Amino acid sequence: MNISYPLYCWYCYSTSAIVLSFIFFTSKQIYRLNEKQRSWILTLVTSLVCSIVSLPSMVRFCLSGFDMYWLYQNGPKDIALVCFFQTYLILDLYLGYHYYRARISWLTGWAHHCFYLGFLTYLLAYRQSSFFVVAAILEVPTFILALGSVNPAWRSDRLFGLTFFALRLVFHACMIRVLKHHHHNRTIWYVALLVLPMHIYWFYGIVLTNVRKYRTKRQESIPILHGNCVQPPSKFVICA
Numbered sequence: 001m002n003i004s005y006p007l008y009c010w011y012c013y014s015t016s017a018i019v020l021s022f023i024f025f026t027s028k029q030i031y032r033l034n035e036k037q038r039s040w041i042l043t044l045v046t047s048l049v050c051s052i053v054s055l056p057s058m059v060r061f062c063l064s065g066f067d068m069y070w071l072y073q074n075g076p077k078d079i080a081l082v083c084f085f086q087t088y089l090i091l092d093l094y095l096g097y098h099y100y101r102a103r104i105s106w107l108t109g110w111a112h113h114c115f116y117l118g119f120l121t122y123l124l125a126y127r128q129s130s131f132f133v134v135a136a137i138l139e140v141p142t143f144i145l146a147l148g149s150v151n152p153a154w155r156s157d158r159l160f161g162l163t164f165f166a167l168r169l170v171f172h173a174c175m176i177r178v179l180k181h182h183h184h185n186r187t188i189w190y191v192a193l194l195v196l197p198m199h200i201y202w203f204y205g206i207v208l209t210n211v212r213k214y215r216t217k218r219q220e221s222i223p224i225l226h227g228n229c230v231q232p233p234s235k236f237v238i239c240a
Contacts, residue, residue: 012080012083016084020042020045039099039104042088043146047139048143050085053136054081054137066174068182070134082120082133085132138168144163157210168202
């Protein structure tokens with residue numbers, strides 16, 4: 001890297017802010033988006049970028065037998081992705097406060113974003129940005145969820161639940177085990193361990209939501225009896 005580390009970070013911050021702001025305001029201007037759709041624009045773009053950038057690194061890390069070498073690279077691409085995600089977190093709070101305030105909750109908005117802002121700052125300070133690049137594959141379920149939130153026709157609860165289970169529970173649990181036994185930085189292991197219960201709780205909510213939808217559809221498909229008449233779930237009534 002020909003420029004200094006702090007200068008490169010600020011370059012990434014400014015570039016990310018310009019690109020994300022342009023996408024948000026352009027989408028807001030061109031398309032007739034409601035508040036919910038506006039609140040997912042930045043998340044959609046960011047999760048897509050993270051998923052694409054992370055996939056090769058994650059595959060390489062897994063095929064190497066979880067070799068810690070791939071978590072110590074801290075290359076320009078790794079630093080850029082961390083800065084990009086930090087910029088997203090800040091913009092999501094700032095723009096959310098002005099354009100979709102009702103969608104920014106204290107837990108999943110302010111607390112969540114501030115926590116990850118601090119953690120990513122720690123990764124940059126200790127030159128551990130490659131870890132985030134590998135872990136950013138966890139944004140795949142977020143991309144699927146964001147896609148369905150922006151356009152309901154693209155929603156897939158099953159695909160979201162499947163990728164969430166595979167990545168945010170199974171892969172995350174594997175990462176915790178590997179970090180504990182092979183990574184020298186215990187703070188990263190502590191953070192990974194701390195986040196897992198939150199993912200378990202969210203997955204529990206996903207399961208409950210899908211069970212309720214299944215039961216509702218099943219009840220709607222059962223014919224309703226009215227004396228000698230059978231009323232199926234339609235406008236027609238069939239009498240004996």
